Amino acid sequence: MYYFDHAAATPPSEEVIRTVYEVMKAHYGNPSSLHQPGLEGGKLLRRAREVCAASLGVQPREVIFTSGATESNNLALKGAALQYRSRGKHIITTEIEHPSVYESAKQLETLGFDVTFLPVGHDGTVTAKQVLEAVQPDTILVSVMHVNNETGSIQPIQEIGRALQSTRPKVLFHVDGVQGYGKVPLSLQSCGIDLYSLSAHKIRGPKGVGLLYIKDGVSLFPLLSGGGQERGLRAGTENVPLIVGMAKAVRMAGEHIEARAKQLRHLREQLVSGIQQIPELVLNSPVQDGAPHIVSFSYPGMKAEALLHMLEEAGFMVSTKSACSSKSAEPSRVLLAMGAGEAAATSGIRISFGEEHTAHHIQLLIDVLTSAVSRLKALKGGF
C-alpha cells in the first residue's frame, strides 16, 4: 500500500508507539491522586508540557492539553468569544477554515455573535489588509489557519499578527496550526499569536490528543467543567500516555523543519509537474508557494470518488477534499471559495505525503494517476 493521506492522519512513528505503550502500561495512576503513582502521572504531564512548550518557544504554563485540534479550535473560538463578550461581539475568520473553526463560528452566530468570513483569492489566501479592513471597534477575535488542509495554501500569519499588534493589540489572534506545524516554520512569539491549536496525529503522534497554546494574560471561558484539570480550562482526567506520546511527536516534528520541508518540496515539485502533464486535471494548490506536503487537483466533470477508488485499486490511498468532510458529495467549500466552478469543486483530490516517500513513490503515483485518468476518460466518453 502506498499511503498518500498524511494531511488526514500520519503513520505514527515507532518511538511514539513505544512511548504510548510503555507509559500506558506503567503509569495508570490518575495524575490527580495523591499517592506515588498519581504523583508520577503528574510529573509525566509536567515534563510533557515542558517539552511541547520548548518546541513551540513558549512557557509551559501557556500550554494546555486537549483531545485534539477540534477541541482546541472549539475552545479557542467559543472560549474567547464567551470570555470577552462584554468587550464586543465581532469575530473575523476566513471562508477556508477547517470545519472545527468554521462551524464553531457558525454556532457563535446563532448565539448572537457577528462573524465576518473573509473571502480568499484564487491562490487560497487572505491578506493582512483584508483582515485589518474587516476589524471593527467591537472585534474581539481573529482566527486564521496557518496552512489550509485541502490545498496547502499558506496564510500570511506573520503579516496579519504584526498588523493586529500594531493597530489593535487587544484583538485576540488565533491560529489553527494543525497542518503547518513541522512543515512551515512559524514563530508564535514574533507573529503576535495569542492562541494556537495543534493535533498530534498530523505529526506522527496518536489520535485523540492535541494542545492549545494560550498566551499569558489571555483567559478563556472553559467549555468542559469538572475537576479543574488543566488550570480549570479543560476538566477531565488527563490522558497521560497519549499526552506523553504527543510530546515526543511535537518535539520530533519541531526538529529539522527546514531539512524536512526541503525534502518534501522536491517531491511536491515532481508531483505538481506530473499533474500538469495530464491535461484533464486542474491544479488547485498554488504552483509554487504552498505547503510542501499537500497537493490538490480536480478532474472537472468526474466524480472525485471514482478517481479515488481507481487509485485505491492500484494501492494508492488519497483523499477527496478533507478527510472530515469527504463522505458528503457536496462541492468543497474551500475550492468554491477559491473561485473554482461547481465541476472542479466537486471533483477535488488531495494528495499529501511525508518523509518516508521518495521520488520513486511519486513517479509510481503519477503513472497510476495518468493511467487512471485515461481509463476514466474512455469510460466517460462511452456514456
Next chain:
Amino acid sequence: MMTYDLLLLRFGEMAIKGKNRRRFEKAAMNHIEALLELYPGASLRQEFGRFYISLGGESAESLIKELKKVFGIASISPVVVTGSELDKIIETAKDFVTRLNLPEGTTFKVNARRVWKGFPHLSNEINKLVSGPLLREIGTLKVDVHEPEVELRVEVREDQTYLFSEIIPGAGGYPLGTNGKAMLLLSGGIDSPVAGWSAMRRGLEIECVHFHSYPFTSKQAEEKVIQLAHVLSTYSGQIKLHLVPFTEVQTLLAKSKQEGLMITLMRRAMLRIATGLAEQHGALALVTGDSLGQVASQTLPSMNVIGRATELPLLRPLIMMDKSEIIELSREIGTYDLSILPYEDCCTLFVPKSPSTNPNLRIVEKIESSSPDLDREIKAAISGTKTLVLHPGEQPVQTGGTGIQEDWF
C-alpha cells in the same frame, strides 16, 4: 539571521580583585567549560584578559541563553570575524549592519580599535573609512557620534578583524563558589529559591536544606522542592538537596502547648539542624529567604530570637527587598511557576491562628530546655537526612515508584 563566529565575554567586579583574579577566572572557566560539553563544536580561550568562545557552528542564541546563567559574566557580545583587509572589513560591516534590520532613521557610529599596529590606517581613519560606505549603501541610517542607538565596534587584529555591536547583559556577580559554601534553607515558597540564587550570584556554593513532615506534608510538596532545587542547579551545574525528616521534632515541640511560639520554636530547631548539616558539609553560613516584616517569624524581634539558635552567620539576601521585587526576580530565574504550586510545607502545618511577632527569648529558651528529648530528636533528624544530587541535564529521580524515562519524550 546573522551567523556569528565568536562570543566575547566580559567580566565585572572580579576583574578588579587583584591577586584573587586568577582564581576567579579559573572558576569561571571551569563553569563555562562544563556548559560547553553540550556544544562540542564550541571552544573557550583566554586572550589579553578576555574570554572568547569560538562557536564552531554551534548556535549563538542557545549558548548565550546558557551563558546568561553563568555568574561572573558581566556581558556578552556576539562577534562576526573577517579578514584584516580594509575592503573585507567594509564588506563585512555592510553585511553586518544590513542583517541587523534597523528601522528607518536609526542613529549609529563606527568605533574602531587598531589592536594590530601594522594596519595601515589609524583607528580614527578606520571609523571614517567604514562608516562612509555604510551610510551610502544603507540609506536609512544616520550618524550620531555622541549617543548612537547602534555602535558598530571594529577591532583590527593582525590576522583577523572582529565586528560586533550587541552587548547582552550577563548575570554579573562572582564566579561559582569563589566565596565559599553556605547552606540554604529551602522551603517551597517564592522567597527562598531567590535567596539561594542571590547567594550563588555572590560566588557562594549552595547546598539546599528542606524540612518535610511526611505524612503531614505530601509527596507533591517534596517533589516541588526537588524541582526548585533542580532549577537552581541550572545556575551551578550541580546542587545538593538535603531532605530532613522534621515530623518528630515538630511533634515534640507541639507538646509544649505554646501555640503562639510554635513558629519560633520550629524555626530555631531548623537553624540548629541546618547548622549541624553545615558542620558535616563544611559550610560556613546559613542562607534564608527572610524579608523584614513579611510574616510573623520575620519581624525584627522574631529574627532576634530565632537567629540566636545558631552561631553561624545568617545571610538574608532578600532582607530589605519588597515582595514585588522578589516575585519579579523569581520569574526571571524560573522558580516562580513552581513556587506558587499549592502544596503545604511543614511550616503551614501546626500554624497558630495568631503567631507571636514579639517572642520572649527567655521563655523560648526555657521551653526548649524543659524538653529533654529535643537535642536527641534534632540529632536524629540530622542523621535521618537524605541527600539528593541534582544536575541540570537530568530529570531528578525520586526514590520508589515505577520511574519515568526521559527517552519517552
